[in-house]
Amino acid sequence: MLTPLIRIIAASTVIATTGCAAPSHLMHYQRTVVGFDASVATQQTSGQIVFGYDRRMVAVVPKTIAEGGKKNAMSIISCTDAEAGFTTVRFEERLATGDAAKKYAAALKAKPQASSFNCINQ
Amino acid sequence: MYDECVRAVTGAARMGCLALAAGLPFLASCSVNGVGAVAAHVQRGGGATVVDTYSGGAMLRTETDDAGFGLGVRRRTEIFAPGAGVAPAPGWYFLHVPAPADKVLAFDERMLGLDVTASAPQLGVTLGLRALTVFAAPGGDDALDFRLRYDSEYRIRTTLVQYQGGPACSLP
Numbered sequence: 001m002l003t004p005l006i007r008i009i010a011a012s013t014v015i016a017t018t019g020c021a022a023p024s025h026l027m028h029y030q031r032t033v034v035g036f037d038a039s040v041a042t043q044q045t046s047g048q049i050v051f052g053y054d055r056r057m058v059a060v061v062p063k064t065i066a067e068g069g070k071k072n073a074m075s076i077i078s079c080t081d082a083e084a085g086f087t088t089v090r091f092e093e094r095l096a097t098g099d100a101a102k103k104y105a106a107a108l109k110a111k112p113q114a115s116s117f118n119c120i121n122q
Numbered sequence: 123m124y125d126e127c128v129r130a131v132t133g134a135a136r137m138g139c140l141a142l143a144a145g146l147p148f149l150a151s152c153s154v155n156g157v158g159a160v161a162a163h164v165q166r167g168g169g170a171t172v173v174d175t176y177s178g179g180a181m182l183r184t185e186t187d188d189a190g191f192g193l194g195v196r197r198r199t200e201i202f203a204p205g206a207g208v209a210p211a212p213g214w215y216f217l218h219v220p221a222p223a224d225k226v227l228a229f230d231e232r233m234l235g236l237d238v239t240a241s242a243p244q245l246g247v248t249l250g251l252r253a254l255t256v257f258a259a260p261g262g263d264d265a266l267d268f269r270l271r272y273d274s275e276y277r278i279r280t281t282l283v284q285y286q287g288g289p290a291c292s293l294p
Contacts (some may be wrong), residue, residue: 027243028257035250043241058243081259089230090273098265099261100285 026076026097030084057082060101075101079119094119128276156219164210164220167280170227170270171202171209173275175219187226187241187259194235199277201228201270203284227282229276230255 028044032055040047043060051092059080064071075098082091096117104117128132151159155222156175163174174197181192188198200221202209207223233252239245255274260266 002245015185022194025242025259027259029259030253030255030257032253033246033248033250034252035248037246037248037250038284039239039244039246039248041244047246078240078258084253084255087232088274089253089255090275091255091257091271093270093272094268095258095260095270096267096285096291097260098163100265100267 003105025060026074027058028084028093029079030055030057030089032056032084032086055084057084069070074097075105077101077104077117152181153179154182155184156221157239160217160219162215162219164212164215165278166209166212167278168282169204169284170280170282171204171222172198172277172280173196173202173210173219173221175200179287180234183241185241189241190237190239191231192235192237194233194237196204196233196235196237199230199274200226201280201282202270203227203268203282217230226259227268228256228258228270228272230272 025043032053033050034053035051037048037050037054040122041058041060043062048054061076062074064073077096079094080091082089094117108117153160156162156177159179160175160177162176165172167176176195176197178195179193181196183190183192184194202222202224205222205224209222209224210220231252231254233248233254234250237248237252239248240258243254258266258270269281269285271279271281271282273279
């Protein structure tokens with residue numbers, strides 16, 4: 001009876017240890033499951049097996065990204081307002097990455113009292 | 123011994139017939155990469171194109187950002203930013219999904235049934251109900267600056283504001 005479960009766990013472990021390394025993409029999501037679920041996150045070295053109910057709110061920000069053949073720290077500035085019900089979801093996402101995020105950071109450094117990055121509901 | 127074997131075989135056959143009868147409606151319909159038993163509703167929200175895709179039965183998907191196999195019913199809403207690609211006209215489409223050529227900015231998905239997912243953010247198998255909402259998934263080298271509002275109950279009210287040039291353009 002336990003054999004299929006052990007196989008799934010073994011498969012999950014293999015995927016988790018071989019398919020996932022350091023995250024390379026920004027990923028921001030919510031995931032809800034009711035029933036059976038066996039999965040691994042592509043941007044993390046983690047897996048899960050669920051019987052029943054599970055909800056996750058996940059934000060994965062890569063530490064480094066490839067830019068022009070070199071590895072640099074990812075520049076990002078973000079605000080999220082999310083409201084998730086059982087079958088509905090509403091959200092507001094304010095996001096800047098790359099050069100835009102660097103400009104916001106520079107503007108904030110130059111004028112700390114002035115908010116150039118309008119967040120949620122402002 | 124013989125009677126036990128016959129009973130076991132007929133019992134298994136009965137269960138197989140029941141399973142087949144229950145699964146026939148699903149097996150009768152199928153779709154591959156948005157072609158087949160699908161209906162799509164294209165809407166223009168404020169600054170974004172919103173494509174709802176409804177599919178049922180067996181579903182095979184081989185797109186990079188939507189890969190896997192499913193058996194059941196599914197609704198997937200994809201939000202596209204206006205880009206170089208030609209956006210489809212608003213309205214209902216049947217038997218195929220007229221997805222814009224642009225990259226998906228965010229998506230919201232509901233799946234009921236069995237689904238094997240082979241694309242980000244999570245790979246795996248689900249049997250039951252799954253709700254997945256990806257708020258933003260830019261590539262590591264994408265330079266983006268936007269504000270997106272989405273409500274799954276009022277998808278036509280989706281608004282997307284894209285800022286160009288960073289803080290200088292969004293200072294009050």
